[in-house]
Amino acid sequence: xxxxxTTAPTRTERLRLAxxxxxxxxxxxxxxGRERRAAVLQVQEDTLAAAADVGMATxxxxxxxxxxxxxxxxxxxxxxxxxxxSGAVAATLAAAALLYLGLxxxxxxxxxxxxxxxxxxxxxxxxxxxVLTASDGAFSLESTVSWPGVLLVVAVAGVAFALASRVWRVxx
Amino acid sequence: MxxxxxxxxxxxxxxLLVLRLLxxxxxxxxxxxxxxxxxxxxQITTGTVYPVLGRLERDGLLASRLVASSSGPARxxxxxxxxxxxxxxxxEAGWAELAAVVTRVTSGPPEPTSGAIDRIGAGTEDxxx
Numbered sequence: 001x002x003x004x005x006t007t008a009p010t011r012t013e014r015l016r017l018a019x020x021x022x023x024x025x026x027x028x029x030x031x032x033g034r035e036r037r038a039a040v041l042q043v044q045e046d047t048l049a050a051a052a053d054v055g056m057a058t059x060x061x062x063x064x065x066x067x068x069x070x071x072x073x074x075x076x077x078x079x080x081x082x083x084x085x086s087g088a089v090a091a092t093l094a095a096a097a098l099l100y101l102g103l104x105x106x107x108x109x110x111x112x113x114x115x116x117x118x119x120x121x122x123x124x125x126x127x128x129x130x131v132l133t134a135s136d137g138a139f140s141l142e143s144t145v146s147w148p149g150v151l152l153v154v155a156v157a158g159v160a161f162a163l164a165s166r167v168w169r170v171x172x
Numbered sequence: 173m174x175x176x177x178x179x180x181x182x183x184x185x186x187x188l189l190v191l192r193l194l195x196x197x198x199x200x201x202x203x204x205x206x207x208x209x210x211x212x213x214x215q216i217t218t219g220t221v222y223p224v225l226g227r228l229e230r231d232g233l234l235a236s237r238l239v240a241s242s243s244g245p246a247r248x249x250x251x252x253x254x255x256x257x258x259x260x261x262x263x264e265a266g267w268a269e270l271a272a273v274v275t276r277v278t279s280g281p282p283e284p285t286s287g288a289i290d291r292i293g294a295g296t297e298d299x300x301x
Contacts, residue, residue: 008244035230042226045248046201050218052244053202062205064219072219076227 009048013056017047020060027070030081039073080169087165094160095153106132110139126152182213186224188267189213191233191252191260198251200239201225225250233259 009017021040028036043063050059063069074081113119113134120133128146133139161167193199193207201222208216228234233256238246252260 038230039223039226042229042248043222045245046218046222046225048245049200049241049247050202050205052241059202059218062218063222064217069219069223072223073226076223 009051009056013051016060017044017051017056020047020063020066023066024070027067028073029085030083031070031074031077032081035077043069080166082165082167082169084165087161087167090164091157091161095157098153098156106130106141110134110141114139125149182216182220185267186220187228187233188260188263190221190224190228191256191263194234194250195252195257195260198249200247200249204250228256232256 021044024043025036025040028039031039047056047059047063050062053059054062109121109132111134113121113132114137118135120131120135122129122131124130126146126149128149129142129144131140131142133141189208189211190204193204193211199207202218204225205216205218205221208221225234229236229250232253234250235253235256236248236250239249241247
């Protein structure tokens with residue numbers, strides 16, 4: 001052990017360790033919650049102890065990249081983990097895609113209305129009332145929310161979430 | 173001299189080595205890493221050892237205690253539990269068996285089995301035709 005052994009970590013060194021632990025925690029975001037906190041705490045305690053022996057810079061460098069360290073912790077679980085973050089992103093994208101399709105349909109209908117000389121059309125997709133109006137170059141869209149429509153969005157987002165997160169991995 | 177060891181081999185035996193060293197003397201994380209280096213694993217890092225310590229502790233094979241240190245924060249010392257000692261005994265027995273097989277296969281000339289001899293004979297007949 002070297003002459004750093006009696007040197008307490010400086011404020012900068014503690015900040016560097018905190019930043020490393022934060023990145024490790026992000027990299028472990030799909031790790032089971034309680035075990036993630038235990039892993040990060042273990043790294044913190046052992047790194048502080050190592051820093052007393054070899055200095056904080058070396059102690060942190062020896063840990064390697066936070067993502068690589070997180071992968072080693074995941075490998076020690078011996079089971080695949082659900083990817084909750086990927087699931088959330090996929091669900092959001094799926095719901096956004098549905099919204100985009102609905103708005104694209106409405107925009108096309110309004111342009112058609114205008115090409116026909118303007119007017120108003122009322123449709124009832126998925127049980128909700130949608131009123132499209134085009135007159136004198138101005139467009140308007142009014143709609144009500146229907147349970148079938150909400151269920152469709154929830155179902156599509158739910159399926160996307162389940163597939164992207166590999167939710168079946170929670171099963172033993 | 174380049175390290176020719178396969179990381180996958182080390183991954184399989186590292187828990188055994190950790191349990192064995194901690195049976196000899198309890199250690200905190202970084203001290204254990206230095207002991208592994210002194211034992212010949214010169215390239216091993218804390219980033220490889222800490223996850224193994226975490227797993228062994230989670231599985232109840234290691235226990236830990238905080239010991240105050242005059243040179244810094246309290247250090248977490250690890251030692252094997254009774255389950256850890258039993259696991260180590262099984263792991264060492266398994267390793268001895270495997271090592272014996274590997275040594276036997278890699279150190280001596282290959283001995284063809286009767287099935288292999290039959291196949292060689294069949295190949296010879298094919299060439300004659």
